[in-house]
Amino acid sequence: MTAEATDRRLRTALIALCAVGIAIATYLVYIHYAGIKPICAASGGCEIVQSSKWAKFVGIPVADIGLAGYLTIMASLLFLKGELNRLVPMCLALGGLAFTAYLKYAEFVLIKNYCIWCIASAIIMLCITVLTVWRYVRAPPQAAPAAAAAG
Amino acid sequence: MSTPPQPPTKKERRDAAREARVEAEQASAASAQRKRRLAIILGSIAAAAVIAIILIAVAGGGNDAASTAAKTGKAKGGADTAAEFAGIPQAGVGLGNPKAKVTVVEFIDAQCPICKAFSNDTFPTINQNYIRTGKIYYQFRTLHFLDNNNGGTDSIRGAQFLNAAGFQNKMANATSLLYRNQGTEGTGYMTDKFLRSIGNAIPGFNTEKAMVDRNTPKAKALVATADALGARYSVDGTPTLLVGPTGGTLAKINYTNVSSPAEFQAGIDAALKLNP
Numbered sequence: 001m002t003a004e005a006t007d008r009r010l011r012t013a014l015i016a017l018c019a020v021g022i023a024i025a026t027y028l029v030y031i032h033y034a035g036i037k038p039i040c041a042a043s044g045g046c047e048i049v050q051s052s053k054w055a056k057f058v059g060i061p062v063a064d065i066g067l068a069g070y071l072t073i074m075a076s077l078l079f080l081k082g083e084l085n086r087l088v089p090m091c092l093a094l095g096g097l098a099f100t101a102y103l104k105y106a107e108f109v110l111i112k113n114y115c116i117w118c119i120a121s122a123i124i125m126l127c128i129t130v131l132t133v134w135r136y137v138r139a140p141p142q143a144a145p146a147a148a149a150a151g
Numbered sequence: 152m153s154t155p156p157q158p159p160t161k162k163e164r165r166d167a168a169r170e171a172r173v174e175a176e177q178a179s180a181a182s183a184q185r186k187r188r189l190a191i192i193l194g195s196i197a198a199a200a201v202i203a204i205i206l207i208a209v210a211g212g213g214n215d216a217a218s219t220a221a222k223t224g225k226a227k228g229g230a231d232t233a234a235e236f237a238g239i240p241q242a243g244v245g246l247g248n249p250k251a252k253v254t255v256v257e258f259i260d261a262q263c264p265i266c267k268a269f270s271n272d273t274f275p276t277i278n279q280n281y282i283r284t285g286k287i288y289y290q291f292r293t294l295h296f297l298d299n300n301n302g303g304t305d306s307i308r309g310a311q312f313l314n315a316a317g318f319q320n321k322m323a324n325a326t327s328l329l330y331r332n333q334g335t336e337g338t339g340y341m342t343d344k345f346l347r348s349i350g351n352a353i354p355g356f357n358t359e360k361a362m363v364d365r366n367t368p369k370a371k372a373l374v375a376t377a378d379a380l381g382a383r384y385s386v387d388g389t390p391t392l393l394v395g396p397t398g399g400t401l402a403k404i405n406y407t408n409v410s411s412p413a414e415f416q417a418g419i420d421a422a423l424k425l426n427p
Contacts, residue, residue, distance in 0.1 A: 045302065054337075087191065094199035102206035110339060113302045133192060141181045 003140035007086075010135040011077060014089065014128060018074035021124045025070055028063035028117055038117060045113030054106035062103060066121055069096045073128065086139050090132035097129045217334025217341075220348040228331040229352030232324045235275065239283055241320040244373065246289040247282040252426040254397040255281075255404075255419060256290045258381055260297050260389040261309020261329055262336050269390045269409045270330035276412035281419055288397055291317075291326055292377035294389055297336060305334075305341035307374070308365075312346045314373040315364035316356070324353045325361075394422040 031038050032050065040046030049055065055062055069092065076088040100122045107114055159167070220226040239247055255277075259266045281287040293310035297303075309329060316325035328349045334340030343362065350358030364370055380386075384393055384401065392415060395401035404418030 049302070090192070091195050094195045095202065098199040098203035099206065101203040105207045110303075110337070133196075136188060136192060139188070141184055 003138060006138060007135060007140060010131055010138075011085075014131050014135070015074060015077055017124055017128050017131070018070050018077065021070035021121060021128070022067065022074065024117055024121050024124070025063055025067035028121075029061070029067050032061050032063050038115070040116060046115040046117060049107055049113055049115040049118060054103070054110065057099075065099070069099070069125075083139075086132070086136045090129075090136045093125065093129040093132045096125045100125045216332040217345055220332040220352075221340070221342060221344040224344070224348050224351060226328050226332040226345075226348045226352040228328055229354065232327045232331070232352070233354050235278065235327060236323050239278075239323075241317075241323055243317045243320070244290050244292065244314070244322055246278075246291070246323045247287060248285040249288050250397075251285055251288040252397060253286065253394065253419065253422045254288045254290065254401065256292055256380070256393040256401060258292050258294050258377070258386050258389050258391040258393075259313075259326065260294050260306050261313065261341065262297050262303075262305040262333070263389045264333065264336060265409050266390045267330040267333045270327060272410035273412045273415055274327075277415060277419070280416065286423060287394075287419060289323075291322055292380055293374055294377055294381050294386065295374070296389060300337075303337050303339055305337070305339060308341040308346070310374050310377070311365040311370050312341075312349070312361060314370045315361040315367075316350070316353075317373070318364050318369070319356055319361065321353050321356050324356070325349055328352055392418070394418055396422075396426045 028038070038046040038050060057065060073089050073092045073096070076092060077085065080088055103118065104122055107118060216227065242249065282289050291313065293313055295306035295310050298306040313322055313325050313329065316322045332349065334345070347358050347362065350356050350361050384403065390409065392404040393401035394404050404415055406414040408414060
């Protein structure tokens with residue numbers, strides 16, 4: 001498989017992962033503003049996590065921040081061109097992963113409860129980060145106009 | 152008959168040299184690009200790691216009064232609290248004259264910041280004007296609502312310790328000190344270290360006894376009694392103050408500003424008029 005084909009497949013996978021992340025974040029935003037309990041059969045800790053003080057960051061619900069993050073990564077994958085199409089999603093994903101690490105710390109160490117939706121979102125962000133880094137590393141070499149034109 | 156290979160012409164040699172140079176330049180450019188990408192990746196990962204570490208440090212770190220108290224082993228305000236309650240009888244959850252005509256019951260949550268505001272801003276006036284003068288009998292009842300909200304155990308741990316302090320007739324001192332050194336809600340600051348620092352700041356208090364007593368059925372029963380009393384009077388937040396005739400039915404004191412002693416004094420004065 002050529003580097004270009006691998007790049008296209010990775011980009012498609014990343015867009016799909018962002019779509020799943022957007023779906024989860026949208027659900028969490030919805031339950032936050034609707035004031036309803038999240039479906040949380042497996043752990044039972046979703047409501048505790050969602051209603052804790054860690055559910056907001058500088059006054060903004062973290063579900064909103066997550067949704068904005070996934071949308072921004074997807075937009076950068078869809079609309080940016082060339083090197084930026086690989087670099088910007090990677091930087092955004094790394095920032096998202098850093099924020100996710102903070103949220104997981106709050107969830108498991110401070111709140112001592114876990115929410116399956118948050119964990120699912122964290123796994124998706126981790127996958128997005130790994131794939132964006134891999135895509136950036138494996139990106140086909142950029143054309144070197146100076147060298148090609150030299151004669 | 153084959154012809155011997157002809158040496159490359161001058162043009163062919165020039166073309167080959169140019170091709171080799173272009174290839175070398177492309178290889179060099181690709182190598183530089185790889186190095187640049189690697190540097191960008193490593194820099195981005197390092198920046199992300201720094202961001203995560205800062206966020207976690209801010210989230211879990213504690214530069215508040217509670218962590219200072221836990222670190223030093225002795226909470227601040229011990230002498231002030233001792234002076235605040237000097238000469239006032241204490242027994243169990245009660246403070247003041249148990250034979251007073253009027254009783255005030257305060258429902259508290261150990262990690263409740265509004266309770267802290269009441270304790271710091273309003274309670275001293277009530278203590279000075281009504282408890283110290285023997286006009287009212289005051290009780291502390293410990294609830295633990297906030298654990299349900301933030302999934303922690305700070306409220307229940309604080310409640311059990313305060314009730315255990317009551318076994319040594321120092322519940323008022325422990326309550327006041329706990330609020331003076333209160334940490335951030337939901338951060339798990341109500342550690343054994345922190346509770347010991349509260350006990351260590353109370354003159355004549357046996358901290359280790361309280362640490363054992365807090366887990367006894369007697370201390371837990373007092374928490375359950377507070378829960379039952381709160382349910383009986385439909386207490387749905389803290390602080391809530393009930394006032395009424397000692398041994399009789401009590402009524403809630405309505406207030407809009409927890410830091411306004413006048414609002415609470417009005418409620419107590421009304422009860423004192425009804426129960427002279």
